[in-house]
Every structure is written in structure tokens, then in C-alpha cells.
Amino acid sequence: MHEGALTAGQQEAHSGSVVVFYFPDDACVERANLLARKTRCVVVDNTPDQYVVAGLDSAVCYLPNGKNVGVATALNQGVERLREEAYATALLFDQDSSPSDTLIRELPQLLGELQRRGERVAIVAPAYDDPRLGGVADFVRFRPFVLKRIPATGEEPIDVDFVITSGSCIALDCWPSVGPMDDALFIDFVDLEWCIRAKHKGYRVLGVPWITMEHELGGEPVRLLGRPYPMHSPLRHYYLFRNAIELFRRAYVPLAWKLTELCKLPVRLVIYLCIPTDRMKHFGMALKGIQDGVLRRLGPYSDAGSR
CATH class of the missing domain: 1.10.287 (Helix Hairpins)
Known part of the structure; x- marks a missing residue:
């Protein structure tokens, strides 16, 4: 799976990241700064103008909206900036995401390998570990009346019907065909709708079981x-x-x-x-x-x- 992988330096030149801010605390700012040392980092800020975000490194590309324009619009703005700068992939993160070096390096690398084989892949995503909900979540496929749950195990990517945004990696060459995230949805089902649209256009949506990211799904259970x-x-x-x-x-x-x-x-x-x-x-x-x-x-x- 990993034969012919790009070096870390080559991968850094081809992969960017987008983080959406909304009333970020100091820890969120530090996570963005850390990300900017590993990949091109675009921070799109949906915080109202009255709230001052301080401490961002000069390496971070900071795009303040001055108001909450929604997750979909913010992600679209970040992706468009990376496309303007000719990046090949975009890693998408919530402000509280703490991705590992493995995720940052291997998801774009995997996407590139699959594309070089001629695979039409729109997005790859890690397995999500939410300790509050019992650990690593299953991937899912749609079935009438119930979701089919696929355990996040094995050493091969898993075809799924959707993945959540945070931690995912999008192939930017599919963006013109699939289209941007749906601004009108604003927040919920934004990721699901985009994945459905990508599959409708003939692209694959893949879960990557050997890469995990701790992520809290929802509020307090x-x-x-x-x-x-x-x-x-x-x-x-x-x-x-x-x-x-x-x-x-x-x-x-x-x-x-x-x-x-x-x-x-x-x-x-x-x-x-x-x-x-x-x-x-x-x-x-x-x-x-x-x-x-x-x-x-x-x-x-x-x-x-x-x-």
C-alpha cells in the first residue's frame, strides 16, 4: 500500500490543511500553529469581530469572516485558498482536533497512491476514537432502516458511504466535479451530503482503519x-x-x-x-x-x- 510514497518534504509541498475557528481558546490557536509547522495551514475564522484571536503564527494563512457564516462556507473558503495555491489535497479539521503526525503524513500519501493507480477517490478519513462513546467508532454504509456498521479494522481502506469532516483528506482535483460543500445546510449533514454527492459522481469515499484520531462526536453524551x-x-x-x-x-x-x-x-x-x-x-x-x-x-x- 505504501510503495512509492512521497518523502516528507515532497508531501509537505502537495498537502494543505483547513481549520475552522469559532471562539477559539489558546489551545486551539496552539494546535493551528503546530499544524502550520507540518503543512500549509489555512485558518478560516467564523468568530464575530468583537472577539480577538491572538497568537497565531505568521505561517498560518488567516481568513477572518467577522461572523459565523457556517461550517460549509468556511471549509469552502479554505479549500479554495489551497486550490489557488495549487495544493493537491486538503486535510480538514475542527478547531479542537489534534491529528497525529501519522495522520498528517499518511492520509495525503495514501490518496496520492490511489490516484496514481487510476482510482477515483474523493476523500479518505481516519477511524474516530471517542472514549466517551466506547472507543473507536465503526465506519458505516447505508441500508434501509438501519446503518450497516463496519468495524474499523484491517490494513486496507474500506469503502463507506460517508465520513465526518474533521481529520478527513479531500482530493482537490475532484472539487470542480463534485462541487463545494453546501452553504445552505450551514452545519449539520454538510459532510454527509458532500460524500453522497461525490459517490453520485462516481468517486469513492474511504475509511482508513489503521489511522485513528481522537474526536468527540457531539456534546456530552x-x-x-x-x-x-x-x-x-x-x-x-x-x-x-x-x-x-x-x-x-x-x-x-x-x-x-x-x-x-x-x-x-x-x-x-x-x-x-x-x-x-x-x-x-x-x-x-x-x-x-x-x-x-x-x-x-x-x-x-x-x-x-x-x-
Whole structure:
């Protein structure tokens, strides 16, 4: 798998990275600085202007938006900057991601090897280790009414139906064909929709089981039937429901995913109504998401009266 790999210096010249900031603390800034010593690092900042981000190294390409334009738009801005500078791949990270040197080096290297063999691969991603949820998560494929879980084991890439953004590595030569992330979705299902679109265009989406990255999926988990269940903020639940409704309309989104998500939505509503401390806010924002999804009110959330 690793025959003919680029040297570290060659790989550094071909691979860039994008980090999205939103009210970053000092640790986030230091992680970006560390990343900039290993790869071309573009930081896209969605923090409002009133919040001053200090301490970034001069090697970091800093793109402040002055407001929250959404994860999709911020990632697109970072990717476009790397494309302008003729980079071949883009590693994408949340501000709290701490990728290993192995991930930074080997994901772009693997992508390059596969492309040299003539493989049409859009994105490769590590396995995710969330200790709060029981360790390394499975990769997934869509099946009607339930996701098929593929253990993150072995020494070969695994064809999957989607991967999460943070830690993933995109082949930038596929960007014009697949298109950018969907700005209108703003945050939730942005990665899933892009992967679905890439597969619809004939590209592969691959999980890389021998590379892992610690990553917290969602907020602090709650216990449900004795098992940890990831919980988000009420606003994130708004986007989750709204964007699911939007994706149900799209013909290129697989029916298997739609059927699975249709089964999940009422279960989530029951969970939000029964488990969180501020359950009525979670439930209300989910209902608002359903309403805005039906009415196709996309982009950033705002009260109905301001639309």
C-alpha cells in the first residue's frame, strides 16, 4: 500500500490543511500553529469581530469572516485558498482536533497512491476514537432502516458511504466535479451530503482503519438504555432536523439513508422530550427545524419574524 510514497518534504509541498475557528481558546490557536509547522495551514475564522484571536503564527494563512457564516462556507473558503495555491489535497479539521503526525503524513500519501493507480477517490478519513462513546467508532454504509456498521479494522481502506469532516483528506482535483460543500445546510449533514454527492459522481469515499484520531462526536453524551448517546445543543438539533427534511427532497440522496433517517427522527424527538435537562427547548428547536425544513428556510437559523 505504501510503495512509492512521497518523502516528507515532497508531501509537505502537495498537502494543505483547513481549520475552522469559532471562539477559539489558546489551545486551539496552539494546535493551528503546530499544524502550520507540518503543512500549509489555512485558518478560516467564523468568530464575530468583537472577539480577538491572538497568537497565531505568521505561517498560518488567516481568513477572518467577522461572523459565523457556517461550517460549509468556511471549509469552502479554505479549500479554495489551497486550490489557488495549487495544493493537491486538503486535510480538514475542527478547531479542537489534534491529528497525529501519522495522520498528517499518511492520509495525503495514501490518496496520492490511489490516484496514481487510476482510482477515483474523493476523500479518505481516519477511524474516530471517542472514549466517551466506547472507543473507536465503526465506519458505516447505508441500508434501509438501519446503518450497516463496519468495524474499523484491517490494513486496507474500506469503502463507506460517508465520513465526518474533521481529520478527513479531500482530493482537490475532484472539487470542480463534485462541487463545494453546501452553504445552505450551514452545519449539520454538510459532510454527509458532500460524500453522497461525490459517490453520485462516481468517486469513492474511504475509511482508513489503521489511522485513528481522537474526536468527540457531539456534546456530552447521555445514557439511554444503559448506553451512551451523543447529545447536541438545541440549536444543533434544529439544524439536524431541518437539514434532514431538506435532504429527503434530493433525488441523488440514497433511499436507504432516507428510510433510516425517517425512522430515527421520531425516536430523537422522544429522546429530546424526555432526557435533556432543558428538554422543552431541545424539543421546540427540533420542531422548528421540521417546520423550516418543510418551508425550505435554509442557511443560518433566525427567528421566523426576521425572515
